[in-house]
Amino acid sequence: MLLLCGCRREMYHQPRSDPxxxxxxxxNGAASRPLVPGTVARGHLDADEQFxxxxxxxxxxxxxxxxxxxxxxxxxxxxxxxxxxxxxxxxGAGNGMIPQRGFPPPPSYxxxxxxxxxxxxxxxxxxxxxxxMYSYAERVEPADRWAITAYIxxxxxxxxxxxxxxxxxxRAQLEGQQHE
Amino acid sequence: xxxxxRRRSNTIARVSILGSVVFLVVGGWALDAVWWSPYTTxxxxxxxxxxxxxxxxxxxxLGIDCRYCHTSVEKSSFAGxxxxxxxxxxxxxxxxxxxxxAPVRQSLAYDVPLxxxxxxxxxxxxYFNHSIHVxxxxxxxxxxxxxxxxxxxxxxxxxxxxxCLDCHRNPAQFIxxxxxxxxxxxxxxxxxxxxxxxLVEAYHVNxxxxxxxxxxxx
Numbered sequence: 001m002l003l004l005c006g007c008r009r010e011m012y013h014q015p016r017s018d019p020x021x022x023x024x025x026x027x028n029g030a031a032s033r034p035l036v037p038g039t040v041a042r043g044h045l046d047a048d049e050q051f052x053x054x055x056x057x058x059x060x061x062x063x064x065x066x067x068x069x070x071x072x073x074x075x076x077x078x079x080x081x082x083x084x085x086x087x088x089x090x091x092g093a094g095n096g097m098i099p100q101r102g103f104p105p106p107p108s109y110x111x112x113x114x115x116x117x118x119x120x121x122x123x124x125x126x127x128x129x130x131x132x133m134y135s136y137a138e139r140v141e142p143a144d145r146w147a148i149t150a151y152i153x154x155x156x157x158x159x160x161x162x163x164x165x166x167x168x169x170x171r172a173q174l175e176g177q178q179h180e
Numbered sequence: 181x182x183x184x185x186r187r188r189s190n191t192i193a194r195v196s197i198l199g200s201v202v203f204l205v206v207g208g209w210a211l212d213a214v215w216w217s218p219y220t221t222x223x224x225x226x227x228x229x230x231x232x233x234x235x236x237x238x239x240x241x242l243g244i245d246c247r248y249c250h251t252s253v254e255k256s257s258f259a260g261x262x263x264x265x266x267x268x269x270x271x272x273x274x275x276x277x278x279x280x281x282a283p284v285r286q287s288l289a290y291d292v293p294l295x296x297x298x299x300x301x302x303x304x305x306x307y308f309n310h311s312i313h314v315x316x317x318x319x320x321x322x323x324x325x326x327x328x329x330x331x332x333x334x335x336x337x338x339x340x341x342x343x344c345l346d347c348h349r350n351p352a353q354f355i356x357x358x359x360x361x362x363x364x365x366x367x368x369x370x371x372x373x374x375x376x377x378x379l380v381e382a383y384h385v386n387x388x389x390x391x392x393x394x395x396x397x398x
Contacts, residue, residue, distance in 0.1 A: 011303065011304065011305050012303040012304060012305070013303075013304060014304040014305070016304070018258075018304075019257075019258040019260075020258075020260075020261055020293075022295060028291065028292050028293065029292060029293065029295070030293050081245065082245040082247050082248055083248060086242070086243070086244055086248065086270075097242045097243050097244075098242065098270055098274070101242070101274060102273070102274055103270060103273050103274055104273060132272065132273060133269075134265060134268070134269040134272070135265075138251070138263065138265070139248075139251050139266070
């Protein structure tokens with residue numbers, strides 16, 4: 001026991017701050033300092049206005065400024081399911097679990113106003129929030145915001161597609177599935 | 181010259197030899213028991229927090245993904261503790277008068293971060309990185325246990341080096357498909373070892389290096 005009393009734990013708790021650690025040095029009690037406004041990290045000069053704001057001048061841009069591939073859509077679905085579906089629902093109908101528990105429900109993505117909204121609108125809402133929806137800028141990176149926008153477009157299409165939109169082979173495949 | 185030792189000294193000698201052996205064995209056993217007990221490891225001991233946050237309610241009850249709050253787990257060493265704004269995303273509208281949530285509202289109002297108490301805290305001489313574990317198919321529940329069933333959060337494993345090495349020596353026992361990493365209900369299939377070896381290969385996990393000292397102690 002005496003030997004054990006000689007043990008010291010200085011290596012376990014070294015005099016440095018872990019991420020988000022507290023500190024008595026600063027007024028708000030946090031060891032990490034907020035970035036000075038206007039700081040640009042290396043490689044993070046957000047010069048591409050359309051990509052980083054969803055706007056051209058003051059107008060929202062109509063189309064998604066990245067190439068939408070299957071990979072982008074899948075990333076968009078994953079991010080949508082993590083961050084958006086809790087309120088907007090997995091299908092975008094606005095009936096996620098949080099509105100079911102009393103949060104004022106958001107509008108469905110399938111109403112005309114939102115189907116006609118430009119792509120930049122979605123980017124802007126994710127970035128800055130809308131009404132009682134908080135900003136998701138801290139949680140969702142710009143590229144992911146566009147991926148989510150693309151996935152919302154896919155959700156909207158899924159509710160408004162007609163048989164005539166399908167190629168004959170896709171139609172045959174679909175009908176084949178029905179008969180199985 | 182008189183005898184130095186009396187007759188009963190023989191008994192005392194035997195008893196003390198036996199006694200010291202017993203003392204060492206019992207003492208060793210006791211130390212070991214304390215070392216591995218929840219008293220030291222804090223395993224299964226709920227940690228007191230400024231707000232009694234329930235992972236069970238938020239994950240299992242509401243179906244919120246781990247990454248909704250722990251946003252940096254895929255790209256940083258640190259999984260991230262959510263800022264107060266994340267809590268208030270919902271709680272600006274829900275349970276707005278709940279006394280339990282008063283510290284959250286105060287944190288937002290006065291711009292002073294909540295002081296959560298760490299549940300899993302590695303020694304400072306260990307360099308652990310969440311992102312690489314998540315990227316290579318090590319699921320949340322493998323290390324953090326059934327957090328989806330924790331009304332208050334506790335540590336599920338000792339995080340002793342022996343425990344880390346159990347996996348680093350043979351990750352095939354625990355590795356899972358990447359799409360299951362954030363699934364808290366995932367259970368290893370019957371052919372875990374066979375599948376695990378395939379995943380270790382598919383994800384290019386270099387098992388030769390995993391037990392190098394410098395892997396974790398840099």
